[in-house]
Amino acid sequence: METSNPNTSNFPRIMVGLSRGQEEPDASLVAAEARELGYDFMILPITFPSYRRFLFEQLVDSVDIKETKFMEEWRKGQPFCREDLVVKNAGQVSNWINLDSPDHNIRINSEVIMRQQITWIGHVGITAVLIPPPSDFLMNYARCVNNIFGTVPYINIPLVLEDEILESNETVTWERWNKFRTLCENHVRLSIALEVTQNLPEDNILDRWFAEPIRAVILPTNLFLSNAKGWPVLSKRHQAFIRKLIKYKPNFVIECAADGSNHASGGLSAYQEYVHYLNRTMPELTPVEQFALGYNDFLQSPLQPLMDNLESSTYEVFEKDSTKYTLYEKAIHHALLDRTTGSEEMIVIMVVGAGRGPLVTRSLIAAEKAQKRVKVYAIEKNPNAFVILQNKKAEVWGNKVTIVFSDMRFWKAPEKADILVSELLGSFGDNELSPECLDGAQKFLKSDGISIPTSYTAFISPISSSKLHNEVAAYKDLAHFETPYVVMFQAASELAKPCQIWTFEHPNRNMAADEDGNPINNYHNTRYSKVTFNIRESGILHGIAGYFESILYKDIMLSIHPDTHSIDMLSPETISFSPSAIHNSLGRSSWIGL
Numbered sequence: 234m235e236t237s238n239p240n241t242s243n244f245p246r247i248m249v250g251l252s253r254g255q256e257e258p259d260a261s262l263v264a265a266e267a268r269e270l271g272y273d274f275m276i277l278p279i280t281f282p283s284y285r286r287f288l289f290e291q292l293v294d295s296v297d298i299k300e301t302k303f304m305e306e307w308r309k310g311q312p313f314c315r316e317d318l319v320v321k322n323a324g325q326v327s328n329w330i331n332l333d334s335p336d337h338n339i340r341i342n343s344e345v346i347m348r349q350q351i352t353w354i355g356h357v358g359i360t361a362v363l364i365p366p367p368s369d370f371l372m373n374y375a376r377c378v379n380n381i382f383g384t385v386p387y388i389n390i391p392l393v394l395e396d397e398i399l400e401s402n403e404t405v406t407w408e409r410w411n412k413f414r415t416l417c418e419n420h421v422r423l424s425i426a427l428e429v430t431q432n433l434p435e436d437n438i439l440d441r442w443f444a445e446p447i448r449a450v451i452l453p454t455n456l457f458l459s460n461a462k463g464w465p466v467l468s469k470r471h472q473a474f475i476r477k478l479i480k481y482k483p484n485f486v487i488e489c490a491a492d493g494s495n496h497a498s499g500g501l502s503a504y505q506e507y508v509h510y511l512n513r514t515m516p517e518l519t520p521v522e523q524f525a526l527g528y529n530d531f532l533q534s535p536l537q538p539l540m541d542n543l544e545s546s547t548y549e550v551f552e553k554d555s556t557k558y559t560l561y562e563k564a565i566h567h568a569l570l571d572r573t574t575g576s577e578e579m580i581v582i583m584v585v586g587a588g589r590g591p592l593v594t595r596s597l598i599a600a601e602k603a604q605k606r607v608k609v610y611a612i613e614k615n616p617n618a619f620v621i622l623q624n625k626k627a628e629v630w631g632n633k634v635t636i637v638f639s640d641m642r643f644w645k646a647p648e649k650a651d652i653l654v655s656e657l658l659g660s661f662g663d664n665e666l667s668p669e670c671l672d673g674a675q676k677f678l679k680s681d682g683i684s685i686p687t688s689y690t691a692f693i694s695p696i697s698s699s700k701l702h703n704e705v706a707a708y709k710d711l712a713h714f715e716t717p718y719v720v721m722f723q724a725a726s727e728l729a730k731p732c733q734i735w736t737f738e739h740p741n742r743n744m745a746a747d748e749d750g751n752p753i754n755n756y757h758n759t760r761y762s763k764v765t766f767n768i769r770e771s772g773i774l775h776g777i778a779g780y781f782e783s784i785l786y787k788d789i790m791l792s793i794h795p796d797t798h799s800i801d802m803l804s805p806e807t808i809s810f811s812p813s814a815i816h817n818s819l820g821r822s823s824w825i826g827l
């Protein structure tokens with residue numbers, strides 16, 4: 234159902250629901266009220282808090298034996314009576330259930346009742362059920378929930394993590410959550426319903442939650458302040474936190490204060506309107522961010538452009554990244570300005586690995602801007618991309634461009650280049666074999682010629698992301714944990730700042746080469762590095778993120794390093810695992826696992 238205010242930002246719309254806590258509601262009345270007030274969904278207890286007593290009165294007469302007798306009967310698998318159920322179609326497990334209780338009977342009874350409530354919710358086709366927060370003694374609770382996952386298919390179970398989580402003892406709550414989900418074997422259907430509290434901890438502590446599967450964010454009405462006119466508003470700090478959370482697209486839940494009090498103005502609908510207002514006033518997504526939305530936290534296998542011939546659609550994704558090509562154009566322009574030749578001589582630019590030709594086009598534009606006469610070669614080994622190059626030459630470039638179908642490592646060039654332009658970087662810098670290809674191509678670069686890029690440096694940082702970890706774990710084999718992936722990170726938190734590990738420079742004049750200029754081996758490209766990370770907060774290290782910074786020419790840099798990232802560039806990072814980590818990029822970044 235739509236809210237009264239239309240969305241103005243192009244940020245995806247969020248869902249805001251209403252919870253009236255564990256009070257005994259009439260579900261159909263609450264549903265009608267929630268709809269009327271502009272809420273998208275509601276959260277209700279599954280059963281009346283008093284239903285147990287109600288049933289139990291029916292079972293036995295003698296007060297003395299009621300409790301025992303009732304539970305004995307109940308454990309045999311009594312069905313709910315329809316009058317017991319608040320939720321005939323949606324829900325929240327009763328908060329009086331205590332699976333951590335030191336009392337054996339209470340634990341057993343709680344398990345029976347919780348299982349029955351969740352089974353009911355699964356039966357009626359509801360996909361999520363909130364369960365109460367765990368205490369420190371959470372073993373039995375976690376065991377029981379993990380067991381329920383095995384028997385009730387499809388249901389998602391957000392664990393409510395409330396109050397203290399975000400207070401100064403936040404670490405305790407995160408560790409409790411971490412223990413709980415570990416005992417549930419990181420089940421993909423276990424998530425978090427994060428209840429936001431008055432006192433937010435420092436950002437570095439809060440940031441850890443962004444690596445966790447937050448499915449819902451609970452905002453109690455008493456979290457809101459009153460503005461001058463008595464309307465509910467959030468403090469600046471809370472607004473900033475909520476705006477960060479909006480990017481992860483959780484469902485927001487307005488939870489009515491236990492005492493039923495509201496703010497002086499606006500009534501209950503004012504809370505959802507306010508949350509939608511925060512969503513509407515999110516910073517506008519750039520076209521690149523809009524495009525990237527579908528790729529966030531999506532594990533991609535890294536490209537192998539030397540071994541494989543890329544698809545046209547892959548080139549199309551590269552070509553959307555106008556920031557990257559603008560930086561290349563600028564670098565070529567500056568290199569051309571720095572190049573002096575005789576009045577009749579043309580400057581030779583060779584674009585090696587030309588793909589469908591965007592760098593060829595940018596080279597021609599740069600030459601026009603620099604008012605230099607150029608001769609451009611486009612070298613490409615992909616026969617399919619080469620057809621596109623032929624079309625471009627026939628229809629657009631004409632004689633200004635010579636196209637060559639060859640592997641750059643083995644091409645015998647008719648003349649030497651002033652400027653060698655390539656775009657062969659993987660999201661971890663050298664991981665798509667840029668050094669190996671350029672080592673073979675540098676023989677046709679003049680001794681004072683310029684390589685664009687001039688160098689590239691790789692960085693790594695330790696990353697926590699249970700979402701990416703779960704996706705890799707879902708393959709249930711070691712091979713996927715040992716594969717580096719390319720991911721646009723979102724549900725991830727960096728445990729420490731990236732550290733530099735190695736650099737490659739081009740042309741490499743120290744390379745051992747034969748008389749034709751070809752490398753005699755690849756030992757010069759071996760790199761080894763050892764770095765130390767200082768991690769301040771406890772957290773799970775799921776993988777290693779890889780980034781690169783590349784100097785295209787002089788001070789013109791292309792970067793996917795988080796601190797120096799080229800503005801609006803589409804490239805993701807790289808991650809890797811081992812047996813539990815990742816790699817992040819959509820073209821240019823990586824993730825490796827631990």
Ligand SMILES: C[S@@+](CC[C@H](N)C(=O)[O-])C[C@H]1O[C@@H](n2cnc3c(N)ncnc32)[C@H](O)[C@@H]1O
Binds near residue numbers: 548551590591656
């Ligand atoms: C990342 S793509 C970049 C393509 C293009 N420059 C662009 O920006 O869209 C790398 C290109 O280099 C080509 N390539 C890789 N290794 C090569 C080699 N040894 N010789 C010639 N082309 C190569 C691939 O086929 C691919 O078209």
